[in-house]
Amino acid sequence: MTTRIAVPLPKSYLLLNHGPTVLVSSAHGGRRNVMAAAWNMALDFDPPKVAVVIDKATLTRELVEASGEFVLNVPAREQAALTLAVGTQSGREVDKFQKVMRSGIPGDGVGETAASQVGAPLIEGCLAWLECRVIPEPHVEQAYDLFLAQVVAAWADPAAFSEGRWHFPDPQRxxxxxxxGGNFFATGEAFEA
Amino acid sequence: MTTRIAVPLPKSYLLLNHGPTVLVSSAHGGRRNVMAAAWNMALDFDPPKVAVVIDKATLTRELVEASGEFVLNVPAREQAALTLAVGTQSGREVDKFQKVMRSGIPGDGVGETAASQVGAPLIEGCLAWLECRVIPEPHVEQAYDLFLAQVVAAWADPAAFSEGRWHFPDPQRxxxxxxxGGNFFATGEAFEA
Incomplete structure (x- = not known):
């Protein structure tokens, strides 16, 4: 597992503030899944909340509805092939933890480790992780595929995020x-306005 | 006004997909305002929808609630000082179109031009614009400061976005x-996974 340190909950919005694409991991009743989600954002500071769109067609939707939990994992550039792969294959057809590319190697699975507060796993090799518990809002879930959740634990790779700041010493991280169409942007140059 | 071309509505989500910070402009009854919002995301493809967090304390909230409309403007790096300025001053205390820094020049105002479908203005010099009509959801507006809206027109600077793709030839754009804390990231290197 990537080294990780706890991020204080009122600082956890900073993990999403710059708008990264995330991986949504979920688990319920012995099943688990992971999908990619560009459509995510912070929703509140303290207690921290997030919003994420989870389509009705996905296995993730079924597992999140059943468990009321998910993890938002912030992937690194070196995980872009993995992000694309889990974003284009359905968990109904393949166990992504067994058969999806990892680090671009076909046949390698998605590494995972246990979260602290929720049943959904933390995806190995990511930069940060937000463990989330769904705030039930059946109308917006049904009408817009929109899920609101409270962040109940947050973690980061200290090489990439510490003391409330992202710092990216490694271009691949x-x-x-x-x-x-399979195209991404890396988070670019930091600057002060 | 920056040159702009219409973006087909089903492609408008691409303007927000990579998670940029936006400016939210609004107008009602002869008053107008602009604020910054990192907490925004696409919500649907077609018809295109967006979600954005607008705090109860803001003048923007009052104008958006009264008009049912707003524009999400995607600012360029050269507008970072403007973005920070409109994000840290209240429209209740200053007319940001008159007195907020533009391009970092104190005393210069925020340039604007008329939108096509809504009363809120388009902020000059931005990279893209999404004209939005609020989808009334009083409960989530009240409980989470969360506004959902349909995109009714979209525009982009063709030097930065055309044929469904961002391309940034100018580092300042x-x-x-x-x-x-006044710190931003520029959108970084494009790459294919």
């Missing part, structure tokens, strides 16, 4: 932003 | 991602 920057966060990523999905565009379309 | 890249989109930006707010971190904290």
């Amino acid at each position: 920057r966060s990523i932003h999905y565009q379309a | 890249r989109s930006i991602h707010y971190q904290a």
Whole structure:
């Protein structure tokens, strides 16, 4: 497992503030899944909340509805092939933890480790992790595929995020932003306005 | 006004997909305002929808609630000082179109031009614009400061976005991602997974 340190909950919004694409991991009743989600955002500071879109067609939707939990994992550039793979294959057809590319190697699975507060796993090799408990809002879930959740624990790779700041010393360990058609942007140069 | 071309509505989600910080402009009854919002995301493809967090304390909230409309403007790196300025001053205390820094020049105002479908203005010099009509959801607006809206027109600077793709030839005309404390990331290197 990637080294990780706890991020204080009122600082956890900073993990999503710059708009990275995330992996949504979920588990219920012995099943588990992971999908990619560009459509995510912070929703509140303290207690921290997040919003994420989870389509009705996905296995993730079924597992999140059944468990009321998920993890938002912030992947690194070196995980872009993995992010694309889990974003284009359905968990109904393949166990992504067994058969999806990892680090671009076909046949290798998605590494995972146990979370602290929820049943959904933490995806190995990511930059940060937000353990989330769904705030039930059946109408917006049904009408917009929109899930609101409270962040109940948060973690980060201290090489990439510490003391409330992202710092990306390794180009392959920057966060990523999905565009379309397999194309991403890396998080770019930091600057002060 | 920056040159702009219409973006087909089903492609408008691509303007937000990579998670940029936006400016939210609004107008009602002869008043107008602009604020910054890192907490925004696409919500649907077609008809296109967006979600954005608008705090109860803001003048923007009052104008959006009264008009049912807003524009999400995607600012360029050269507008980072403007983005920070409109994000840290209240429209209740200052007319940001008159007195907020533009391009970092104190005393210069925020340039604007008329939108096509909504009363809220388009902020000059931005990279893209999404004209939005609020989908009334009083409960989530009240409980989470969360506004859902349909995109009714979309525009982009063709030098930065055309044929469904961002391309940033000028480093000062890249989109930006707010971190904290006046610090941003520029949108970085494009790559294929």
